[in-house]
Amino acid sequence: MVYDLYYWAEIPGRGEFPRLVLEAAGAPYRDVVRLPEEEGGGMAAMSAFQEGRGPHIPFAPPFLVDGDTVVSQAGVIAAYLGEKLGLAPESEADRQFARSIALTTADAVAEAHDVHHPVGIGLYYEDQKPEARRRAAEFREERMVKFLRWYEKLIEANGSGYLAGRRLTYADLGLFQLVEGLRYAFPKRMRVIEGDYPGVRALVETVRVQEKIAAYLKSDRRLPFNENGIFRHYRELDGE
Amino acid sequence: MVYDLYYWAEIPGRGEFPRLVLEAAGAPYRDVVRLPEEEGGGMAAMSAFQEGRGPHIPFAPPFLVDGDTVVSQAGVIAAYLGEKLGLAPESEADRQFARSIALTTADAVAEAHDVHHPVGIGLYYEDQKPEARRRAAEFREERMVKFLRWYEKLIEANGSGYLAGRRLTYADLGLFQLVEGLRYAFPKRMRVIEGDYPGVRALVETVRVQEKIAAYLKSDRRLPFNENGIFRHYRELDGE
Numbered sequence: 001m002v003y004d005l006y007y008w009a010e011i012p013g014r015g016e017f018p019r020l021v022l023e024a025a026g027a028p029y030r031d032v033v034r035l036p037e038e039e040g041g042g043m044a045a046m047s048a049f050q051e052g053r054g055p056h057i058p059f060a061p062p063f064l065v066d067g068d069t070v071v072s073q074a075g076v077i078a079a080y081l082g083e084k085l086g087l088a089p090e091s092e093a094d095r096q097f098a099r100s101i102a103l104t105t106a107d108a109v110a111e112a113h114d115v116h117h118p119v120g121i122g123l124y125y126e127d128q129k130p131e132a133r134r135r136a137a138e139f140r141e142e143r144m145v146k147f148l149r150w151y152e153k154l155i156e157a158n159g160s161g162y163l164a165g166r167r168l169t170y171a172d173l174g175l176f177q178l179v180e181g182l183r184y185a186f187p188k189r190m191r192v193i194e195g196d197y198p199g200v201r202a203l204v205e206t207v208r209v210q211e212k213i214a215a216y217l218k219s220d221r222r223l224p225f226n227e228n229g230i231f232r233h234y235r236e237l238d239g240e
Numbered sequence: 241m242v243y244d245l246y247y248w249a250e251i252p253g254r255g256e257f258p259r260l261v262l263e264a265a266g267a268p269y270r271d272v273v274r275l276p277e278e279e280g281g282g283m284a285a286m287s288a289f290q291e292g293r294g295p296h297i298p299f300a301p302p303f304l305v306d307g308d309t310v311v312s313q314a315g316v317i318a319a320y321l322g323e324k325l326g327l328a329p330e331s332e333a334d335r336q337f338a339r340s341i342a343l344t345t346a347d348a349v350a351e352a353h354d355v356h357h358p359v360g361i362g363l364y365y366e367d368q369k370p371e372a373r374r375r376a377a378e379f380r381e382e383r384m385v386k387f388l389r390w391y392e393k394l395i396e397a398n399g400s401g402y403l404a405g406r407r408l409t410y411a412d413l414g415l416f417q418l419v420e421g422l423r424y425a426f427p428k429r430m431r432v433i434e435g436d437y438p439g440v441r442a443l444v445e446t447v448r449v450q451e452k453i454a455a456y457l458k459s460d461r462r463l464p465f466n467e468n469g470i471f472r473h474y475r476e477l478d479g480e
Contacts, residue, residue, distance in 0.1 A: 055399070057393055073343040093309045099313075100313050121383075135359050
């Protein structure tokens with residue numbers, strides 16, 4: 001069974017959350033938009049799908065097609081894949097809570113995006129720079145700390161080094177990507193605060209050295225962060 | 241089994257999405273923060289829970305406690321309850337897609353919130369009025385239409401009058417609350433555009449007359465929209 005993942009070809013963005021689960025599990029998948037058109041890839045493939053194939057029409061990428069099943073929303077796809085591929089907690093209560101974690105991570109990602117697009121998704125960053133500076137200050141001072149403190153509390157309370165249950169899950173992969181994104185976008189700020197979250201730092205390193213993830217990160221399948229994506233590095237938004 | 245739902249007592253907000261599922265199913269639940277402190281309610285009960293009871297600490301309300309299980313994130317809770325209480329689609333593919341719908345609705349709700357809080361969650365609306373006007377214009381002209389058109393397309397493609405599967409689900413209840421919220425916050429704009437979405441309008445009425453929902457809407461358990469909530473009516477944000 002080959003999974004089809006659909007997302008923009010040029011940015012890691014929200015597509016990276018399900019992609020990391022596929023990679024960590026070593027699951028066969030096609031990164032459809034990044035394939036040549038001759039192989040059924042390209043943007044045309046994504047648009048065609050969103051025009052409607054049966055009743056399951058995703059609102060926006062990323063989305064995943066698994067036979068008859070279509071799943072959209074990064075956190076929902078990550079949970080779906082994690083539960084199928086052995087990258088979810090074992091107990092039912094932990095499984096349910098892991099879903100809550102993944103969707104909270106999706107919220108953190110959305111806030112990191114809104115820092116450079118506070119006024120409008122359809123406008124350029126250049127058209128909302130003063131507003132972005134105001135929003136960035138709050139994000140750096142309050143929101144980043146609030147999210148990181150919460151993950152740290154979960155790791156402490158859980159006691160296994162992971163966010164939920166006793167093994168690596170898609171929730172941990174999501175935290176890895178969030179922290180890497182924050183380090184890219186707000187390097188100065190992260191250097192100041194991340195020492196306060198030793199559990200988070202340790203878990204990020206646990207993810208990085210997981211055998212399949214380590215290989216993936218060295219491959220050209222891993223897309224670098226850039227200024228068309230969700231996590232963008234603009235020095236003026238990273239504080240004084 | 242009595243469910244405990246935790247959310248702010250004064251606004252429908254994101255708590256209304258799980259609450260509607262509980263009400264539509266006639267499930268026994270305690271709306272904890274709205275209970276008197278003598279009965280274990282009030283804000284203190286919510287704070288105590290967030291301070292940590294075991295490893296499942298919700299990031300923010302709403303959250304639901306069901307025995308050992310703690311679930312947070314409005315769309316995740318709605319899915320959890322809908323699947324337990326017979327308000328989810330029957331086929332596995334429809335069930336998965338319904339989760340995607342609920343989380344897309346959560347995104348629409350977040351955008352409706354950000355219209356009046358584009359620059360900062362910690363600031364008052366009064367401190368970001370010019371930015372809110374800019375953001376509101378895009379939301380009214382583009383985002384509202386994009387979301388409503390998508391729901392309409394799903395209803396058409398599905399053919400049963402519902403968003404997913406052949407019966408009323410938590411996804412439909414979420415759409416009901418979103419549309420009611422948009423009508424409250426942007427009445428002028430909604431009067432102009434909602435005629436373009438006859439399937440959405442019909443489904444909203446289907447939800448409204450469902451026996452248990454109809455009774456609930458008349459009860460004092462249903463909280464009115466207000467200007468401390470997610471959906472706020474500010475005339476200046478509803479267009480010329």
